[in-house]
Amino acid sequence: MIKKLTVITGVLLLVCALIAPGCNPEVELVAPADFYKGRSIELVSMTSPGNLNDLILRIMASYISEDTGASVSVTTRKGAGGIEGANYIYKAKPDGLTLGMTSMVKYVGNKILGEPAAEYELEEISYIMCTHPRQTYFFVSPDGPYQTVAELQAATDLKLAATSASGYCSLAGLTVIELLGLDAQVVTGFKGTSDIALAIQRGEVTGYAVSTQQALIDAGIIKPLFVIATERDPLKPDVPAITELVDLSDEDLELVNLWETVLNNAGLFITSPGVPEDRLAYLRDLVDQWYQDEGFRAQVDAVAGEELTMYLTGEEVTMRILNTASIIGQFQTIFTELAAKYRH
Structure with a gap:
């Protein structure tokens, strides 16, 4: 009897050693x-x-x-x-x-x-x-006053639209202002990207940054000016990368890389x-x-x-x-x- 108990105890100890910690067979042994x-x-x-x-x-x-x-x-x-x-x-x-x-x-x-x-x-x-x-693009009106980066940089008191202070458009808008050195502010409070696009069409804001908005592009409401990337997006090869349009410092390039990889x-x-x-x-x-x-x-x-x-x-x-x-x-x-x- 003692010998049988010793054998059983040894087997149990071996099993627990194999599936430790916690002797929970569900964690390690179940496929x-x-x-x-x-x-x-x-x-x-x-x-x-x-x-x-x-x-x-x-x-x-x-x-x-x-x-x-x-x-x-x-x-x-x-x-x-x-x-x-x-x-x-x-x-x-x-x-x-x-x-x-x-x-x-x-x-x-x-x-x-x-x-x-x-x-x-x-x-x-x-x-x-x-x-x-x-990837993230910067959009403007196709028939508005700003059709080039140079025209944006020469302007004052620009308004880039966003939904919330911590949202996608806000972060991207802040990035565009910094990389281009614009005299601009990010204005929040819009209900969504469609609301922003209509505000651009009415001339109430200059533009906004967000991922591709194909339906609005096809409708002629907005147009992409550039993509925040070091290379052109294969999905839109006709749209230049921001690095083609402005000379960026190493610190600015790190910011662009952040948008390419995780933002x-x-x-x-x-x-x-x-x-x-x-x-x-x-x-x-x-x-x-x-x-x-x-x-x-x-x-x-x-x-x-x-x-x-x-x-x-x-x-x-x-x-x-x-x-x-x-x-x-x-x-x-x-x-x-x-x-x-x-x-x-």
């Missing part, structure tokens, strides 16, 4: 494909219903359900420009059952601006992928910190398979109204964000100074 079967996954949308990122997340919901065998629900936590949802995922249990889609430029921008409500840490979140990264308008698919590596790899592999699937891509392109072929893998976007997090202090200083000088 990800088996772990997800029959589970409940919460997908958190951090943008308004009908926004592109929200629509893509809802397309993903059906694929996740089919591929994992889990039941999937979509909730919306868009408060404070997506901060609510990012904080929620940051604090979620590290089991890979709470996933979410946020705007990359807002997610990173909140930390650059030092938003006190943004409790999440860039270097701790688990990154699954980044979908449809799109672009993209959907960032994330999960909580500390998710087991095998589960994170499993989720990343699923997404990669979807983007090779013509049916999935067709659905995404349909809601986007254009072909969105590019995406970043989890490893690629992790590297970009970690690089930014390591030098975020210098960008916090830059944008704090810019906001104090140019935001109204």
Whole structure:
């Protein structure tokens, strides 16, 4: 009897040693494909219903359900420009059952601006992928008084439009003012980019910076003057990069690189910190398979109204964000100074 107990105890100790810490077999021994079967996954949308990122997340919901065998629900936590949802995922249990889609430029921008409500840490979140990264353009009226960078630089009291003080258009507008050395201010309070475009058409504001607005371009309401990048965007090869139009210092080029890498308008698919590596790899592999699937891509392109072929893998976007997090202090200083000088 004593010998049998000794053997059983030894086996149990061996098992615990293999699956430590915590002797939780679910964490280490259950294969990800088996772990997800029959589970409940919460997908958190951090943008308004009908926004592109929200629509893509809802397309993903059906694929996740089919591929994992889990039941999937979509909730919306868009408060404070997506901060609510990012904080929620940051604090979620590290089991890979709470996933979410946020705007990359807002997610990173909140930390650059030092938003006190943004409790999440860039270097701790688990990154699954980044979908449809799109470069940022500066738009003006096609028949307005400013058709060249030189005309903008010669003008005074320009007004660049934005929705909120910490939003995408505001950060981009501050960047344009700094890079071109404009006599301008960023004016906030507009309801959305369509509202801004109409204000440009009426001559109430000079322009604004945002990702491509193809429907408004096709309607003749706005035109792109340049892209905030070191090279032309392959999607719009006729639009010059800002570096073709002005000579920039090394510090200015670092700012442009920030927009090229992490401050672009993209959907960032994330999960909580500390998710087991095998589960994170499993989720990343699923997404990669979807983007090779013509049916999935067709659905995404349909809601986007254009072909969105590019995406970043989890490893690629992790590297970009970690690089930014390591030098975020210098960008916090830059944008704090810019906001104090140019935001109204």
